[in-house]
Amino acid sequence: MTGEDAVIHIVDDDRAAREGLGFLLSSLGLRTVSHGSAADLLATLMPDEIGCILADVRMPGMTGLELLEELERRGCPLPVIMITGHGDVPMAVRAMRLGAMDFFEKPVNGMALVDRIREALELSRTRAGAEREKAQLARRVASLTSREVEVAQGVLRGLQNKQIAHELGISLKTVEVHRHNAMEKMGATSAADLVRLLVAAGWSTG
Template sequence: MNDGGLIHIVDDDRAVRDGLGFMLSSLGFTIKTHGSAMELLEGLDGSVVGCILADVRMPGMTGLELLVELDRRKCSLPVIIITAHADVPMAVRALRSGAMDFFEKPVNGMALVDCINEALAHARASAEAAHKKAVINGRIEGLTNREADVARAIMDGKQNKQIAADLGISPKTVEIHRHNLMAKMEATTPADLVRQLVTAGWDQV
């Protein structure tokens, strides 16, 4: 049983691509094969939920170099490395470079399927989180500068009187900005507002 999504198989060996593709497609996965890392990168849409199965030793760009390039492009698709030439240092390097897991050929089919489903679940969660953050950032962009000031003060746990004193405005004006802020952010409580702002990364500013 699969968890949906698009599986990219990247290997310069056509027999391997066809074999993995047949096995996974027979289990209901949607498959796209690529003969090289560059072929993958040329048409890759990182916004489509999926994962990448990549060989290590490929001409032009190795699987490990692909990991580095995906990171440079800020592509968050999970990568599972599959190779016939595995050793411990290579496995460590792959995992440190961002690979989700590392398999030796011949691959244990059920273990690979379990890993793929885990990767797809991770990719889906990442996509949902990115969408949620984008929605929140869209709301934040609609705030006035003063509403943003009030939002930061609420994050700091300040009450209306203290906010008014800090900003040099009346408590009544703070109440108006606060009301408008909550409406624009579609926040039902101060805690809900803070959760949204933390999701947007305001706690790191």
């Protein structure tokens, strides 16, 4: 289990708790960063980071549940695991509804927590990969000319080249050129592949 590309943020106002978790995770080759408050975490989070957040529920200032709300508002993709010394069922339910991946009570079962962290890091990598693909698709779409967009929209609607040419008032040869260019820019190998990519980019088939 390695975490060279991931950061585990430990958020707890209890220094001993932070150091204990940090020691456990570091001994497994994981990189950790400790924060004494939710505000400290929010001030240092990087937008494209891969990792997860371990946050205590009861902290002075912003609580762990309030932190969850703020992370949701910011669209932070990092999975969050909540830890508390005074947990109860309603609190756990609220934490999960706010997007927490899991809820542990102190004293924490170290190996159970490590297993959950492993899952959180995999989820973070999956989310990061999906965001990269989404951004790449957006760049490809942005590279299309206005005419290439019109032709691609025709392909998306299931029209043949001849129908697209008639609808746009251009020659069949011109449609073929723009369709070829659109497919090349989008990285599509076929009309079906182009449609798949356009739908993934948020285009409507209607």
